[in-house]
C-alpha cells in the first residue's frame with residue numbers, strides 16, 4: 463500500500479497559514495494593536511435580501527411533503543441553469559445549451575477537479591503570479607514534477623508577468639496542452655481586452671491546446687472587457703470556463719458555482735462535456751435545493767439590483783485603496799475591474815519584508831506577492847473586501863507612513 467506521495471511535495475507553509483501565524487504572533491506581543499486585514503479574499507457584506515428571502519422560502523419547501531426535494535440533479539436544477547444561461551450568456555450574445563452548464567459547489571473544486579478528465583501526461587502552463595490552487599492541484603495529480611530551487615515546478619511551463627507587460631501573460635514559447643488563465647486576475651487585479659484574449663483563443667485552436675478560463679471575478683468588470691471567453695470567436699472549441707457566485711453574490715459561505723464545457727470541445731474525438739458529466743455524476747451529488755434557489759434569486763430584478771450594490775461597495779473600496787496608494791507614491795495595478803489591488807513594494811524590501819513592515823508599523827495586513835509565485839516577488843496584494851471605514855483607515859495609515 464502506498465499513499466499518493468505527490469501530496470507530500472506540496473509546500474507545507476501555505477501562504478495564508480503563514481500570514482495567520484505572523485498576525486497571531488504579533489497580537490500575542492501587541493494585544494492593543496488595532497489590526498486591519500486587507501489580505502484574504504473573503505467577502506464581508508451580508509447576502510442580499512432577495513437571496514436570503516429565497517433561501518427562507520426554499521427551507522419552507524423542504525418542510526412540506528408536497529414540495530420536499532431529495533438528491534438534486536447532478537448538473538443543477540433547470541430553474542437555475544436556465545437563469546444562468548439567460549442572464550450570464552444569452553444577454554451578452556453568447557449562445558449555450560443548458561447541458562453545457564454544470565452547477566457545482568465552487569470554482570475552487572471545479573478548477574481542481576477538472577484535472578480528473580485530462581491525462582496526467584499533459585503539459586500544463588500557468589501564469590506567474592497565480593491563484594495557487596491551479597498549481598497545487600496539478601502537483602497532487604502528478605503533472606507538476608518536482609519543486610526546483612527557484613520556486614518553480616520542473617514540468618510546468620511558466621508565463622511570467624511583469625511590470626513591462628502590466629502582468630498580462632505572453633503566449634507560451636514551448637508547447638503546452640493546458641493553459642490556466644484568470645481574468646479579471648487574482649492576484650494582480652488586471653483585466654484582459656477582447657483582442658488580447660482573442661490571441662489566446664487563436665493560439666489554443668492552432669496548437670490543439672485547451673484554455674481553463676477562470677472568470678470568478680467577471681462581475682467586477684467596469685470597462686469594455688469580455689465577461690466570458692465565449693464572447694470570442696473560436697472559444698467553444700478550445701476553452702472551459704469557471705464561474706462562481708462567491709464574489710459576485712456573497713456565496714463564499716453558501717457555496718455555488720458553475721462550469722461551462724461546450725459540446726464542440728473535443729480532444730482526439732472525445733467530448734470533454736461528456737467526460738465531465740460522467741465525472742460529476744460519479745463523484746458529486748449536486749448542490750442543495752436551498753442553495754440553488756438562493757443562486758436563482760441573484761437573477762431576479764431585486765437580486766440583480768442588490769448584487770450590483772454590493773459590487774459597487776467593494777469597487778468603491780478598491781478605488782479608495784488604489785487612489786490612496788498612488789498618492790503615497792506606489793505604483794499599482796488592478797482595482798478598476800477587480801477587488802484586488804497589486805502594488806510594487808519599495809525597492810529595498812522583499813514582499814515578506816514589506817508585509818512585516820506594514821504589520822509592525824501600522825497594523826495593516828496584506829498578502830505578499832511572492833506567495834503567488836516567483837514573479838510576484840517585489841509586489842503585494844491588497845483586497846477591497848473589507849469594511850468601508852476600516853479600508854479608509856488602512857489607507858490613511860499607509861499614506862501617513864509613506865508621506866514624503
Ligand code: PLP
Pocket residue numbers: 503567568569570571593644648676678705706707708714718719
Ligand atoms: N478562482 C479564483 C481566481 C479565486 O480567487 C477564488 C477564490 O478566492 C476561487 C476561484 C474560488 O471560488 P469558489 O469560492 O467558488 O470556490
